[in-house]
Amino acid sequence: MELRLDGLLQRYLKRDAKIVRDAREEIKRIKATYRPEVLLEKIEKECIKAISERKPLKGYIRSVVEGTLKELDTKEEEIYLNEAYQTTVSNILKTLELVNWNITDEQFEKLLSPMLKVKDNKLDIIADRLIKMERLEIADLCKKNAVNKFIKDNDIRVISLEEFERDTVTASKEAGDGYDEYVAFSNGVYMQIVDRGGKDEDKSEFENAVDTFANNNVICTRYVEKDMMTGEVTCFNVPLEEWMDAPDYYKFPLTFRYVQNASTVYGIVLSGSLEYDLLWVNQGYGTAIPSGWLIALPYLRNNAHVRLIVPSKMGHTTAQQYVNPYFYDIWKFEKAKS
Secondary structure: OOOOOHHHHHHHHHHHHHHHHHHHHHHHHHOOOOOOOHHHHHHHHHHHHHHHHHHHHHHHHHHHHHHHHHHHHHHHHHHHHHHHHHHHHHHHHHHHHHOOOOOOOHHHHHHHHHHHHHOOOOOOOOOOOHHHHOOOOHHHHHHHHHHHHHHOOOOOOEEHHHHOOOOOOOOOHOOOOEEEEEEOOOOEEEEEEOOOOOOOEEEEEEEEOEEEEOOOOOOEEEEEEEOOOOOOOOEEEOHHHHHHHHHHHOOOOEEEEEEEEOOOOOEEEEOOOOOOHHHHOOOOOOOOHHHHHHOOOHHEEOOEEEEEEEOOHOHHHHHHOOOOOOOEEEEEEEOOOO
8 A cells, every 4th residue: 555645634734834934934033123121022922823823733634644544454454354364374374383383583573474564363372382382582572462452452642752752741531632642662661651640649739840769769559450462450459340349459559669770770579477469479470570660660750640561571570471461550659658
């Protein structure tokens, strides 16, 4: 399918460029016309005007681009249903059996490329076979299919780290944006900041901008974990409707010490003899906090709410052992009260 800029999108882009161009010309005129004491006010007013004019255009441009992407998805589904594609998949599986699955990771990736391109559900079955063979790196590649499917099924918009770091904000439906936005990190973690935190519990309008997480902080966490392969809730310590009759499951938060120095960053689970996250311990997740969680902390403040997609290599011990990605809705990262 040939990608092109349709007429509507071209008009929107030209209009956007004209707004920027006109604003620059007007600012030049202002600088040449007004006295220094009123200059800043005039320029600021012109900038606000340009921003307000560009805002709806950006929405229109995004909707046209998303329409094009959906059209591409439809084409991919047509390929998936195509008889020739199904024959290709059959040949791939036969080839693997003929060589007793004894090929290099590079050969595996090349062989599976048609299935990876269309996010074929059969990749999950192949991944399970690879895990039993301890071919974990290529199994992880196959299991990324579950992550891509989750993003697509939940209509998540993904932005780059460069775009995110311009303002470190991600859109969310809770904030009234009408859609959910996640930033993609190079290590495979995706993050959505629902609430950055730093707010006084008694004064919701107050935000403490310096209430960040630092080395040696003890942090209490309330979260829900979902297996991205099955969609099932596998661990939690918050009151969920279907588990209200099991208060021991959400009696205590998961508490850990945050260690941050020049060379390493890690979290160590802390647990007293009676006060500990029951399900986390019962699941055998170990004493190391998923490194995928820790990536979020530099962008957050006390009492933050964040959502994370964590690939197996950035997860807890069970995630790494079974090459399983997990989704986390972390309701709260909170500094322990001394």
